[in-house]
Amino acid sequence: FRPHWSQVLVSLLVIVLGWVSAQAMNQVDRDLRVLYTDYTLAATDLAHIMADMMRYRNTIIRALEAQTQQDFERITASLPDQRAHIYEAVDRYAAASTRAARGGPGEQLVLQAVRESLDAYFAAARKTVSLLTQVWASGSPQEAAEFRHQAELHAADNAGPKLVQVSVALEGLLQTVAEVAKNMRDEGTRTVRRTSVLL
Secondary structure, eight states, X not given: OOOOHHHHHHHHHHHHHHHHHHHHHHHHHHHHHIIIIIIHHXXXXXXXXXXXXXXXXXXXXXXXXXXXXXXXXXXXXXXXXXXXXXXXXHHHHHHHHHHHOOSHXXXXXXXXXXXXXXXXXXXXXXXXXXXXXXXXHOSSHHHHHHHHHHHHHHIIIIIHHHHHHHHHHHHHHHHHHHXXXXXXXXXXXXXXXXXXXXX
């Protein structure tokens, strides 16, 4: 028995279409895994950053109100760990974004804005802590009161607006995350439809 040329052609079409469909479905599966595991979890961490920032700010305020040097040192001892936790969340998102490679240069610009706003806020917060450190190293109550007053002004006038900038930058990044996720979902839907029509 020798197969007719039309049977050979149909068999080849089935093989080619099956292979193309398998490749398309594998790509959709990879995208969904990236979207719902790496990308979404990293974005959830980003959403929690604002709560972490408020905790950091509250720690600074508690340090402003400390009545003894021992209390001040105990309160501020947690600041480096809190700061590192926040940067780790941003780094996890950056790594997930690189793996997804879907946001393009716009996402990287927004991510850079988040990093810069965080750097600016933490620099201002360190200045406040530095002024408070001088409260306990001062030689007179008047000098200590002056340093405390400067720290309070700095925390209110400088660090406060920078915290708002962090909030605005994070909101922009989360909007970008939503757009990237929507684009990935829509692309996957189009791929499934094209494959179905082809089959």
